[in-house]
Amino acid sequence: MSEIKKILILGGGFGGVNVLKLIQNKFKNNPNIHINLVSQDNYFLYTPMLPQVTSGLIHPNDITIPIRKLCKQAEFYHASISYIDVKQKLVTITREFDGKVHALDYDYLIVTLGSSTNFFDNENIEKYAFAIKTVEDAISINSHVIHMLESAAQTSDMDFKKELMTFTVVGGGFAGVETMGEINQLVRDSTKNFYPSIGDENICMNLVASKDFILSELGTKLGRMATKYLKNTGVNVITNTKAVNAGEDFVQLDNGKTIPGMTLIWAAGIDIDPVISELECNHHKSGKLKVDKYLRVLEHQDVFALGDCAFIINPETGKEYPATAQNSIHQSITVANNLHSIITGKTKLREFSFKSKGMMTTLGRKVAIAVVFGFPITGSIAWLIWRTYYLSRLPLLEKKFQVATSWLADLLFKRDLTFIGLIKNKYLTKVDIKSDTSSVKDFFNEN
Numbered sequence: 073m074s075e076i077k078k079i080l081i082l083g084g085g086f087g088g089v090n091v092l093k094l095i096q097n098k099f100k101n102n103p104n105i106h107i108n109l110v111s112q113d114n115y116f117l118y119t120p121m122l123p124q125v126t127s128g129l130i131h132p133n134d135i136t137i138p139i140r141k142l143c144k145q146a147e148f149y150h151a152s153i154s155y156i157d158v159k160q161k162l163v164t165i166t167r168e169f170d171g172k173v174h175a176l177d178y179d180y181l182i183v184t185l186g187s188s189t190n191f192f193d194n195e196n197i198e199k200y201a202f203a204i205k206t207v208e209d210a211i212s213i214n215s216h217v218i219h220m221l222e223s224a225a226q227t228s229d230m231d232f233k234k235e236l237m238t239f240t241v242v243g244g245g246f247a248g249v250e251t252m253g254e255i256n257q258l259v260r261d262s263t264k265n266f267y268p269s270i271g272d273e274n275i276c277m278n279l280v281a282s283k284d285f286i287l288s289e290l291g292t293k294l295g296r297m298a299t300k301y302l303k304n305t306g307v308n309v310i311t312n313t314k315a316v317n318a319g320e321d322f323v324q325l326d327n328g329k330t331i332p333g334m335t336l337i338w339a340a341g342i343d344i345d346p347v348i349s350e351l352e353c354n355h356h357k358s359g360k361l362k363v364d365k366y367l368r369v370l371e372h373q374d375v376f377a378l379g380d381c382a383f384i385i386n387p388e389t390g391k392e393y394p395a396t397a398q399n400s401i402h403q404s405i406t407v408a409n410n411l412h413s414i415i416t417g418k419t420k421l422r423e424f425s426f427k428s429k430g431m432m433t434t435l436g437r438k439v440a441i442a443v444v445f446g447f448p449i450t451g452s453i454a455w456l457i458w459r460t461y462y463l464s465r466l467p468l469l470e471k472k473f474q475v476a477t478s479w480l481a482d483l484l485f486k487r488d489l490t491f492i493g494l495i496k497n498k499y500l501t502k503v504d505i506k507s508d509t510s511s512v513k514d515f516f517n518e519n
């Protein structure tokens with residue numbers, strides 16, 4: 073192998089950074105391999121701990137890992153992907169810092185652009201709800217919750233106080249349940265410690281789920297146990313129900329009821345970026361890319377897809393692999409192996425198949441539920457397993473240290489309730505993205 077091969081990875085999430093790590097190892101010091109990675113965020117976000125940012129338990133920087141720290145033998149482009157041309161083998165990217173458009177060519181493409189929040193075309197819900205997908209979402213939720221506490225502490229209008237203290241999370245999956253658990257703990261602890269004028273009786277926490285039990289991924293039994301625990305800690309778990317409308321101070325449900333309240337958090341579905349759903353190839357109706365058993369996009373053998381944006385069928389169950397970090401990580405192993413085999417001329421490719429050894433989720437202070445090797449575990453043991461496992465999977469020693477320190481501080485001290493408020497944004501005409509299209513003229517002309 074003497075000719076230079078260009079590998080282009082799109083996305084710096086679970087799929088992207090794990091493929092990067094593996095192929096950097098496989099092609100260590102190989103001058104004939106050129107790796108590029110493009111991502112609109114210059115960091116990898118460790119989502120399993122994102123709900124803990126909403127409650128201020130950990131800091132945003134604890135779980136964001138600069139991608140450049142992971143690029144040992146790769147070039148990183150901080151840019152958004154605007155178009156993928158699988159025929160010409162070109163990807164058009166728009167630089168984050170000035171909006172200039174460029175094209176990157178490739179021999180092998182790895183598409184792992186994840187998913188975004190799906191509001192199911194409901195404009196009001198999109199306008200009035202907080203999502204829980206990005207680090208900005210989590211910071212906004214934390215700041216908003218503290219704002220609600222400060223406001224409720226200062227009003228003597230009891231109806232208004234209750235509205236301020238009503239928090240509704242829609243979504244009975246991991247993201248929704250963990251976020252509810254975190255906010256419930258933050259609000260109740262803070263009220264007890266710092267806002268005595270609010271009163272616990274004025275707090276109203278609602279978790280709305282469309283299925284007949286929450287955490288369906290963990291099975292009926294554990295889903296029911298989670299419901300019981302949340303109810304015991306003051307959360308109304310509303311099952312078999314969908315949110316259909318929202319405004320500044322209400323959430324309307326499909327059972328005809330309206331919840332008055334200032335906070336709606338939406339964790340109820342995932343959507344696929346148009347850059348993926350409009351790609352010229354075979355798609356599932358969700359917009360996800362259909363792949364073969366080696367995780368190559370159908371009809372395009374030099375393009376691999378994995379993670380939330382790929383539609384991958386589990387050969388054992390005949391069902392789709394769910395959109396989880398665990399699946400993305402295991403798919404990245406198959407992709408890296410198969411790419412290495414193709415480039416080094418080996419004929420045997422590996423089929424993707426993965427059986428999860430366990431799943432777990434936290435529910436609040438020192439409580440989690442888990443299924444490990446088929447055995448259900450609950451309470452503080454599950455919570456310890458959750459913390460040990462997820463801390464061990466967090467990349468970079470310094471980040472593990474930061475998270476462990478934040479957790480320790482939380483055991484020793486009361487929560488930080490600083491409300492920073494709106495942050496002044498300085499606009500720099502020389503570097504900020506321009507809204508006109510003149511930058512497109514620079515396409516192909518500048519590096």
Ligand SMILES: Cc1cc2nc3c(=O)[nH]c(=O)nc-3n(C[C@H](O)[C@H](O)[C@H](O)COP(=O)(O)OP(=O)(O)OC[C@H]3O[C@@H](n4cnc5c(N)ncnc54)[C@H](O)[C@@H]3O)c2cc1C
Binds near residue numbers: 083345395
């Ligand atoms: C709050 C929350 C909690 C979760 N908890 C768990 C958990 O406990 N366990 C678990 O297994 N899973 C969990 N998940 C799910 C898990 O995060 C996803 O399944 C996983 O991140 C998918 O990996 P991915 O590589 O496909 O996409 P992602 O990790 O989302 O990465 C996508 C990457 O592509 C980049 N990108 C997207 N569009 C563009 C574009 N147009 N241009 C440039 N770059 C782009 C993004 O910036 C990102 O870097 C959770 C998710 C959330 C939101």
